[in-house]
Amino acid sequence: MIARSDLAGLILAGGQGRRMRAAPDAQAVEKGLLELDGLPLIEHARRFLAPHVGRILVSANTQLDAYAQYGAVVPDDPALGAYAGPLAGVASALGRCGFSWLLVMPVDVLQPPPDLARRLGAAVGLDGPRIAYASTAQGVHPLCMVLHCSLRQSLYDFLQAGERKVQLWQQRNGAVPVVFDGAGDAFFNVNTPQDLARARARPD
DSSP states (O other), rough: OOOGEEEEEEEEESOOOGGGGSSSSSOOOOGOOOTTTTTEEHHHHHHHHTTTTTTEEEOOOOOOOOTTTTTTTEEGGGGGGOOOOOOOOHHHHTTOSSSSEEEEEEEOOOSTTHHHHHHHHHTTOOTTTTTTEEEEETEEEEEEEEGGGGGGGHHHHHHHTOOHHHHHHHHHHTTTTEOOOTTTTTTTTTSSSHHHHHHHSSOO
């Protein structure tokens, strides 16, 4: 089990939101600032993480002032290239978190299991796996993970070699899945306008 004083939280909000655009040539959509139930998605994520972590970081590459209301903003390291995928956000945060462990979740995962932090944290340790990620009967959710900050150089090397696949890097570093039985659509995420409409229409 990881103590709160050893754990930072990272909200991934640094993508370009391509699938949220009304048309391919439309203006980019800042997904984390879209509203659901009167609050931006970033605030929903912040409220989920806050009880479990000692500090909240936000991976973002635009609208930095807006995101700064919700945590310490960490843009992607330019050494990793522009919009190099979500792992670039993780790598950049590993050098800034100031804690031993990092709990990661995408900004658009709306209702993660309440025991996500506890169960991922229980699956890792200095003498065991240093990465654990969520899994359900519907599939894996590799960006909902806990990892040790000592993995920073491994991740930088992976990205600077041109690799981007989250699960490939996790497998190379001995990651373990944590199965959330009966999670239903807890890991449902908002990728398209239709997804957002579905989320807004769901019963309370």
